[in-house]
Amino acid sequence: MPAATAFVPGHVTGFFAPAPDEDPARAGSRGGGVALSDGVTVTVEPGSGLTLGGAPTRIEPVERVLTALGVEARISCETPLPLGAGFGVSGAVTLGTALAATAAFGLERSENDLVGLAHRAEVESGTGLGDVVAQARGGLPLRTDAGAPGHGSLDGIPARSRVEYLSLGELSTADTLAGETDALATAGDRALSTVRETPTPAAFVAASRQFAESVDLLTDDLRSVLTAVDEAGGTASMAMLGETAFCLGTGLSAAGYDPSVCEIAATGARLIDVST
Amino acid sequence: MPAATAFVPGHVTGFFAPAPDEDPARAGSRGGGVALSDGVTVTVEPGSGLTLGGAPTRIEPVERVLTALGVEARISCETPLPLGAGFGVSGAVTLGTALAATAAFGLERSENDLVGLAHRAEVESGTGLGDVVAQARGGLPLRTDAGAPGHGSLDGIPARSRVEYLSLGELSTADTLAGETDALATAGDRALSTVRETPTPAAFVAASRQFAESVDLLTDDLRSVLTAVDEAGGTASMAMLGETAFCLGTGLSAAGYDPSVCEIAATGARLIDVST
Numbered sequence: 001m002p003a004a005t006a007f008v009p010g011h012v013t014g015f016f017a018p019a020p021d022e023d024p025a026r027a028g029s030r031g032g033g034v035a036l037s038d039g040v041t042v043t044v045e046p047g048s049g050l051t052l053g054g055a056p057t058r059i060e061p062v063e064r065v066l067t068a069l070g071v072e073a074r075i076s077c078e079t080p081l082p083l084g085a086g087f088g089v090s091g092a093v094t095l096g097t098a099l100a101a102t103a104a105f106g107l108e109r110s111e112n113d114l115v116g117l118a119h120r121a122e123v124e125s126g127t128g129l130g131d132v133v134a135q136a137r138g139g140l141p142l143r144t145d146a147g148a149p150g151h152g153s154l155d156g157i158p159a160r161s162r163v164e165y166l167s168l169g170e171l172s173t174a175d176t177l178a179g180e181t182d183a184l185a186t187a188g189d190r191a192l193s194t195v196r197e198t199p200t201p202a203a204f205v206a207a208s209r210q211f212a213e214s215v216d217l218l219t220d221d222l223r224s225v226l227t228a229v230d231e232a233g234g235t236a237s238m239a240m241l242g243e244t245a246f247c248l249g250t251g252l253s254a255a256g257y258d259p260s261v262c263e264i265a266a267t268g269a270r271l272i273d274v275s276t
Numbered sequence: 277m278p279a280a281t282a283f284v285p286g287h288v289t290g291f292f293a294p295a296p297d298e299d300p301a302r303a304g305s306r307g308g309g310v311a312l313s314d315g316v317t318v319t320v321e322p323g324s325g326l327t328l329g330g331a332p333t334r335i336e337p338v339e340r341v342l343t344a345l346g347v348e349a350r351i352s353c354e355t356p357l358p359l360g361a362g363f364g365v366s367g368a369v370t371l372g373t374a375l376a377a378t379a380a381f382g383l384e385r386s387e388n389d390l391v392g393l394a395h396r397a398e399v400e401s402g403t404g405l406g407d408v409v410a411q412a413r414g415g416l417p418l419r420t421d422a423g424a425p426g427h428g429s430l431d432g433i434p435a436r437s438r439v440e441y442l443s444l445g446e447l448s449t450a451d452t453l454a455g456e457t458d459a460l461a462t463a464g465d466r467a468l469s470t471v472r473e474t475p476t477p478a479a480f481v482a483a484s485r486q487f488a489e490s491v492d493l494l495t496d497d498l499r500s501v502l503t504a505v506d507e508a509g510g511t512a513s514m515a516m517l518g519e520t521a522f523c524l525g526t527g528l529s530a531a532g533y534d535p536s537v538c539e540i541a542a543t544g545a546r547l548i549d550v551s552t
Contacts, residue, residue, distance in 0.1 A: 108474050110432065142386070158378050158379060159379070159547070271435070272436070274436045
């Protein structure tokens with residue numbers, strides 16, 4: 001039976017400027033983030049149903065992608081990342097499904113086409129605004145223009161680094177974004193232009209932190225984690241959007257926390273196994 | 277002493293349409309190729325000189341990149357790929373130098389900026405027309421518009437496959453390209469549009485073979501290799517530009533040759549080690 005497996009890195013957004021548009025291929029966000037070597041492994045084969053870590057679940061944008069591709073598939077996902085905590089798991093499952101389904105079913109779709117499908121599905125479901133294009137690219141991606149391939153544009157900060165993250169809980173993307181678009185866009189574009197002028201990992205983390213402070217999304221628990229990292233001589237910031245702290249290097253462990261540890265994903269989403 | 281190492285995949289072009297332009301950032305080629313898991317490892321540290329497999333050598337576009345970055349560096353490269361045989365080794369060394377020098381010297385350059393530098397250096401030196409942007413991306417890259425980031429555009433064919441290659445000798449890129457631009461552009465654009473309509477690995481190899489036949493670049497020795505692969509039930513084509521046969525799968529070994537074997541590079545150029 002044909003099957004294919006894709007790996008898609010997790011993605012933490014450090015700062016962003018929402019870019020709404022009636023056309024979901026043009027909508028999304030500008031911003032910057034970290035693609036993580038911790039990601040989602042997505043296996044697709046003929047059948048039906050979606051499991052994440054063995055548990056049946058529904059992820060609406062995945063259903064949109066399968067409908068667009070015209071296939072019925074059984075999708076099995078594994079990930080060490082928590083859900084709803086700002087790691088782009090829904091984008092990863094959606095993009096991984098698009099890639100692996102194309103290989104498993106022998107579809108004739110280009111990579112830009114598949115990234116575009118997954119991006120539009122996330123925007124239409126309200127589950128993400130920019131994870132998919134960043135996850136397709138890997139590294140420390142900068143979303144310099146919002147949207148799917150052909151509309152948006154990306155750059156990146158050359159870097160190799162340990163990443164630490166500590167998740168305290170969930171935040172609802174939809175609730176958080178409601179009504180805050182203008183303030184977020186102003187702060188997000190300010191952070192993006194700072195980082196484009198100085199495209200270094202340190203400038204990225206500093207701009208992310210400044211963004212998190214200025215848009216007033218920090219919970220008290222998160223604020224105390226970030227302050228502890230400051231006091232230990234590091235800099236951490238908040239995953240947009242989850243109650244999650246992240247840093248490059250060893251800031252969280254130096255402050256006495258027991259964070260999850262991975263690396264910047266050197267590379268983006270990719271097929272890792274195809275059997276037909 | 278600060279040092280950094282980058283890995284850049286080799287790249288074999290299957291078909292191309294030259295796109296000359298006075299501005300080297302806009303010049304290059306449209307086309308399609310295969311990024312190879314066999315590539316070049318480039319280590320950069322303070323000092324001077326360039327070695328490839330331990331042997332001192334000069335690669336002009338590397339000197340252009342170092343000048344543009346304003347650094348003096350010692351560059352040590354290792355690769356299993358032959359030189360001058362259509363594997364994009366010069367592009368790989370040039371892009372790897374740009375990435376690793378940025379990390380080793382703590383420069384403030386984005387990835388698009390570095391890819392653009394390396395692309396322009398190759399075009400200005402006449403050593404390559406599209407390898408660098410393809411090597412930055414990895415996979416089975418389609419160069420849908422020519423030029424550096426910000427001018428050109430890329431897509432890709434989702435695929436995972438064994439790659440076999442057999443190099444018979446060198447071809448001079450400059451000599452081969454002289455005066456043939458119009459015929460190449462017509463055949464290259466025809467191949468590209470075929471593959472964009474059917475973005476599959478099989479269609480890519482078939483279009484590459486048809487391109488190689490139609491532009492009359494096959495040597496007698498290469499033609500006999502490709503014919504032997506046909507007779508064994510496979511399809512191989514010619515690396516543009518080298519006296520090199522390549523195929524996806526096992527076509528060359530099935531025909532009784534003893535090819536080098538690698539994989540489609542799942543991913544593009546990346547830093548693999550930084551010590552500062």
